[in-house]
Amino acid sequence: MNSKNKNIFDYSKIKSAKDLEEIVSSIFCSEDLDKEQKKYKILGRNGLIQEFFDNFSYIQNILNIERSDLGIILNRIKSEYTEKLKDEIQDTRNNTNNTFDPTLEYKNQLIGGKHPLSVEVSKINEIMISLGFSEEEYPTLVTDFENFESINIPKEHPARDMWDTFWIDEKHLLKTQTTAFQNSILSRELKKGNDFKPIRAFTTDVCLRNEATDTRHEICFYQTEALYVEHNNSVNMVILLNLIRSVFSLYFDNSNIKVKTRPAFFPFVEPGIEVACECIFCGGKGCNTCSQSGWIEMGGAGLVHRNVFMNADESLKDKYSEYSGLAFGFGFDRMVLLKNKINDIRYFRNKDINIDLFKNTVK
Numbered sequence: 154m155n156s157k158n159k160n161i162f163d164y165s166k167i168k169s170a171k172d173l174e175e176i177v178s179s180i181f182c183s184e185d186l187d188k189e190q191k192k193y194k195i196l197g198r199n200g201l202i203q204e205f206f207d208n209f210s211y212i213q214n215i216l217n218i219e220r221s222d223l224g225i226i227l228n229r230i231k232s233e234y235t236e237k238l239k240d241e242i243q244d245t246r247n248n249t250n251n252t253f254d255p256t257l258e259y260k261n262q263l264i265g266g267k268h269p270l271s272v273e274v275s276k277i278n279e280i281m282i283s284l285g286f287s288e289e290e291y292p293t294l295v296t297d298f299e300n301f302e303s304i305n306i307p308k309e310h311p312a313r314d315m316w317d318t319f320w321i322d323e324k325h326l327l328k329t330q331t332t333a334f335q336n337s338i339l340s341r342e343l344k345k346g347n348d349f350k351p352i353r354a355f356t357t358d359v360c361l362r363n364e365a366t367d368t369r370h371e372i373c374f375y376q377t378e379a380l381y382v383e384h385n386n387s388v389n390m391v392i393l394l395n396l397i398r399s400v401f402s403l404y405f406d407n408s409n410i411k412v413k414t415r416p417a418f419f420p421f422v423e424p425g426i427e428v429a430c431e432c433i434f435c436g437g438k439g440c441n442t443c444s445q446s447g448w449i450e451m452g453g454a455g456l457v458h459r460n461v462f463m464n465a466d467e468s469l470k471d472k473y474s475e476y477s478g479l480a481f482g483f484g485f486d487r488m489v490l491l492k493n494k495i496n497d498i499r500y501f502r503n504k505d506i507n508i509d510l511f512k513n514t515v516k
């Protein structure tokens with residue numbers, strides 16, 4: 154007998170082929186076993202029928218029959234119980250007394266979805282694409298050169314104090330503003346020389362700063378940045394202001410939204426402006442959210458500084474003025490905040506976010 158198999162019944166009691174069938178039948182009719190257990194014990198890899206096949210010669214000797222006859226008997230038993238156990242399982246599925254109906258509709262079931270900020274990022278990206286800009290992806294981990302030096306913030310420049318961030322080592326940091334993407338695009342495109350094609354690029358990405366957080370400041374936030382460059386002097390502040398108004402009126406779905414600009418210093422633009430929207434909480438009268446000013450700052454903008462062009466392509470030293478460009482960068486979380494009348498930017502990354510507050514975002 155094959156010693157690896159368990160002897161789960163007494164072979165000495167087997168006198169005829171009918172005894173084999175009765176052994177199988179006794180398991181099939183057992184009331185102590187459910188259908189899956191019967192299937193396992195009769196048809197399983199270590200089940201009864203497999204054991205008969207493993208001990209084929211031993212059984213053949215006991216029964217004293219032809220090898221081919223025993224093969225026919227065992228195969229018949231196998232196919233009979235395969236069919237019986239299959240029918241039993243189907244009967245269970247078709248049992249009308251079963252109270253579980255897998256086709257019943259779920260009620261009051263919470264369904265997961267995208268974070269409201271992710272939903273809004275898709276919307277602003279669609280708006281930028283509709284205005285003719287193409288999306289550029291850029292990593293969060295950047296070099297000191299990309300984040301600072303290339304955009305006219307050399308080492309020891311006092312402007313670096315405004316953008317303290319998380320440093321990985323002496324050369325690498327988590328980007329503090331999406332402006333870090335400009336050098337890579339400008340280097341790539343300006344070096345094409347006569348094959349240069351106007352740049353209309355944008356990115357919406359996460360930025361990180363070492364900030365003291367309050368209602369309008371977070372250490373982690375989205376920025377939307379646009380870069381528009383022509384190989385002539387056609388880009389000017391009028392185009393910039395019209396572009397900013399278009400972005401705001403499309404995003405807030407309000408062509409009358411009040412946008413205010415005022416001169417401001419940003420090292421990567423000349424001239425530079427600060428862009429603010431009328432405070433939606435007080436209607437411009439002044440409240441705690443807008444620090445009583447009636448306006449909420451959205452970000453900075455301006456015409457691309459000549460040093461940014463030259464840092465991208467040294468050969469432009471004497472001919473940087475052949476190019477003109479504009480750029481803007483908006484704190485995108487603030488735009489979502491304003492759109493949904495939420496008065497604390499920290500709420501977006503709250504672990505217990507109330508989806509009802511985003512009624513203008515999640516329909």
Ligand SMILES: [Zn+2]
Nearest residue numbers: 432435440443
């Ligand atoms: Zn206000």
